[in-house]
Amino acid sequence: MARYRNTPTVVVVLVPLRNGLLMIRRALPGEGYGKLALPGGYQMLGQTWQEAGAREVLEETGVVITPEALRIVTVETTPDRRLNLIFCQSPPVEHEGAFVHDAEVLEVLVVHEPVETAFPLHTQRVRAFFEHVV
Template identity: 45%
Template sequence: MSDTETFEIISYTADVVAVTPDGEVLLIERGWEPYKGSYALPGGYVDRGETSRQAAARELAEETGVRVRPADLRQIGTFDRPDRDPRGRVVTVAYLAVVPVGTPAVAGDDARTARWWPLESLPTLAFDHAEILRAAVGVTS
């Protein structure tokens, strides 16, 4: 390693695609920048001592009130495009949660609202969340 080599600071996050068997997905309206007022998947930063799977379950509960066991989350993939987040380099591991129809969602933490959307009529999503959603369920919006 040379004395001039530099390293990029990378943040680590987890996102959740929570869906119902009848074809709805849970989205939050972001309460702050970036993308304040836009819809996104529930998710956030992985805390010290936590796995991304644990963080995904925690963030889902904090932002929407929906509780799932970390073991019930299925990993979708890792999303690490360098420009996916305007705050800097952020790598996320995304998970799929299938929850019962009629599961209540209540906004919390940094979510302004939390609501179920039909997969066939979604709003424009923040970040690369449309790509994550496509990877999870084959949605083309």
């Protein structure tokens, strides 16, 4: 029987919030620990990419977004060709009160200008968002 080594899909979500952009500070050990990133994660078997994106935003930030409202901004493959990244954006959302996050996140925050992130592709998307190129 053939054995396949498929490239996983990661859904990364740009969430406009409070006149800025929703970001997380990563708690996962290894690459990117303690650095900023956009919310996102792996698409699980049985989920649409939209459902995966909405689930990751909820788990990592406590912010509820509508899966059907997500729109693809761009699709990239990481330079090492190990992951496909679907960058998508939600319409602006309202979220009152504190953020809630899982153990993969140290902090949830809203940025109001381009920032350096843990990953070059995230940094490019954040910059494009604030340049209104998205």
